[in-house]
Amino acid sequence: MLSYNYVIVLFTKDKKLEQHFAKVLSKKGYKFISYSTYEELFEGLKKGLIKTLFLHDRSIDNDSSIYKDIKQLCPSCQIVLFYEKGNGLVRDAIRCGVYACIKAPYSEWEILTIFHHLGYH
Amino acid sequence: MAKILIIDDDPNICKVLSDILRLKGYICVIAHTAREAIENVKKEEIDLAIIDLKLPDELGINVLKEIKETSPRTEAIILTAYASLPTAIEALDYGAFSYIEKPCKTEHLLNIIKRALERKNLIEEKERAHKALDKAHQELKVLWQLSKEILSKESLAEIINRSYEVVQGLFPDANIFVFLLDAKRENLFPIERLNLPQKIVDGQRLFQPPNDLIDWLSSIDRAIIVEKGTLTALDKFLDPYPFWYAIPILAKSGCVGCFIIAFNKKRYIPKADIIFVNRLLLQIAGPISQAISMEGQIEFLKGHIFGRTSFYGLVGQSRVMQDVYDLIRDVAPTNATVLITGENGTGKELAAMAIHECSTRKDGPFVVANCSAYPSTLLESELFGHERGAFTGAIRTKKGRFELAHKGTIFLDEIGEIPSTTQLLLLRVLQNRCFERVGGERTIEVDVRVIAATNKDLEKEIAAGRFREDLYYRLNVVPIHMPPLREKKEDIPLLCDHFLKKFCKEMGKDIKGFTAQAMKALIDYNWPGNVRELENVIQQMVILAKRDTIDKKLLPTHIANYLKKDISLAEYERELIIKVLKECNWNKHEAARRLKISRSTLYSKMKRYGLET
Secondary structure, eight states: OBOTTSEEEEEOSOHHHHHHHHHHHHTTTOOOEEEOSHHHHHHHHHHTOEEEEEEEGGGSOSSTHHHHHHHHHOTTOEEEEEESOOTTHHHHHHHTTOOEEEETTOOHHHHHHHHHHTTBO | OOEEEEEOSOHHHHHHHHHHHHHTTOEEEEESSHHHHHHHHHHSOOSEEEEESBOSSSBHHHHHHHHHHHOTTOEEEEEESSOOHHHHHHHHHTTOSEEEESSOOHHHHHHHHHHHHHHHHHHHHHHHHHHHHHHHHHHHHHHHHHHHHHHTOOSHHHHHHHHHHHHHHHOTTEEEEEEEBOTTSSSBOOGGGGOOOHHHHHGGGGSSSTHHHHHHHHHOOSOOOEETTSOHHHHTTSTTSSEEEEEEEEETTEEEEEEEEEESSOOOOOHHHHHHHHHHHHHHHHHHHHHHHHHHHHHHHHTTBOSOSEETTEEOOBHHHHHHHHHHHHHTTSOOOEEEEOOTTSOHHHHHHHHHHHSTTTTSOEEEEETTSSOHHHHHHHHHEEOTTSSTTOOSOEEOHHHHTTTSEEEEETGGGSOHHHHHHHHHHHHHSEEEOBTOOSEEEOOOEEEEEESSOHHHHHHTTSSOHHHHHHHTTEEEEOOOGGGOGGGHHHHHHHHHHHHHHHHTOOOOEEOHHHHHHHHHSOOTTHHHHHHHHHHHHHHHOOSSEEOGGGSOHHHHHHHHSOOOHHHHHHHHHHHHHHHTTTOHHHHHHHHTSOHHHHHHHHHHTTOOO
């Protein structure tokens, strides 16, 4: 069983999303780190500390190579995608091993259920 | 020349009278006694008897009586020297034409003889006319009855078989051969396909190659009867027969075939019988032409079927079903999640079972979960089970369908109906093959292959926000689409036979098949309920069937009404263009060639009907 000590990372440049995410996680007492640049993200992945990574589709390039890069640096990392519009993004993400995709407005119950499924209790 | 019998015991009178009559061109026979007279009447046909009232062995009146009894058509004149009113009345009562007293003037006698013979001729002519009328009436009656009987037959085989019996009945000593042209009138119709008696089929061997016969039949444009020696093209093939007649089956649209009546021995053949056959064939030519056309359509559809007729409970031989079988066979050995789409009644569950049966999990359970059958509150419990006390009424721990399907396959039917909370739970199971029972904390891991099915357009459901996109792609690893029945009509005859056998077995009935009209109706219907609807209809028809074939009268009302529905020319043209385009894989060049129109015409029609791709 995982505990909140494992590193949860949110990769976004969207402050509103960051605030929403923080609010939801605070209800369960989970802590997370927020990155907004690829350098920060890849550095964290290299250290192998990131167990669960929430990617915001608006903050990543619109191609699936990022998932391969993440898996290469940290194979055990579980990826969850926050997205606003599908347009093939979800299909590519699922095919590249993304665990789940949460569509805006990112409901609290949905985020928490996924945490539960990922083993956070 | 009329033959007159002179009955008189006086040889002089006989001589004088016979001399006069012979001079007038009559043939005379003389009898001096009653016995002699009767013998003559019995021996030969006498047109008129001139009877003396006083004969040595009998009264002339009695002779008249006997002559009329023996030969009612023989006219009689009484000639007597002892005329009296009572004998005159008696003679006329017994049918004498006249009663003359001797001596009489020759001219008067000759005049009466002439009138008597004229009356006889008139009566005979009248009788002949009556007979001819009777015969014509009888013939028409038989023709009408036979036509009616033959036209009530629904299949080409029945029509040909009954017509054959009628013709054979008229000419029991003849060999009857039946030849039919196919729907395009380019070849002989393969009559052996119709399950007709062997003797009918054997006739086809006569014309090898059949080109001359086909050319002749195609050239016929009016009702004719051809006999030996009048047509070289047929003579050379029918050479073994001393005499034969060929009678075409001439429909409005042209000649559709012929009957050949061939005799092994030369004999008198009543022309009227041959004409009768000609009339009969003219009467039934239209239905024969229609039946050939129907058989042609059925064969056309059968020609579009390939390979396997069935696959693990799925029935169909069409190209689309062969693709489904191939896909099932390829995907079955893997553990890949399969999403089966298709309208209701297309066999999605059968496809799922086929995947399970073909997989390495076939010895494990195949568990079906109909997601639309439970309210959302119960669905999670149904799928994942619950712990005792998890909710009101949960009096004991219950395993869910996923647990029951361990080491086997779970079939999630109507996946498009599940609520969003359950969708998220499913996403987890698909990803990790683990879950918790409702009210439970222990994570249960299962080894399950997931097959989901839906009749909904899940992409539309995603766009409407009712279905998770990630779950859709998780499920849709291998998509299998079950085609609706209207898109694989070539499978309908096969499916009908399959269900017919199934229900006959269940109900202990012996029904051989469907009439061509019934089958055509079943093919023409659009089957919104797909194979399941077809199965129900066949079951209903088998229940109601009282004969050994199912005819279209047994069709349910909604199908009969649908088929009666008027279709406009434009609708028909649109449907035809779609059908041909599909058959040609939307190759416009090929479609235009088949439709016998130019490509530019096809393009303009496609544009008009909104068929642009």
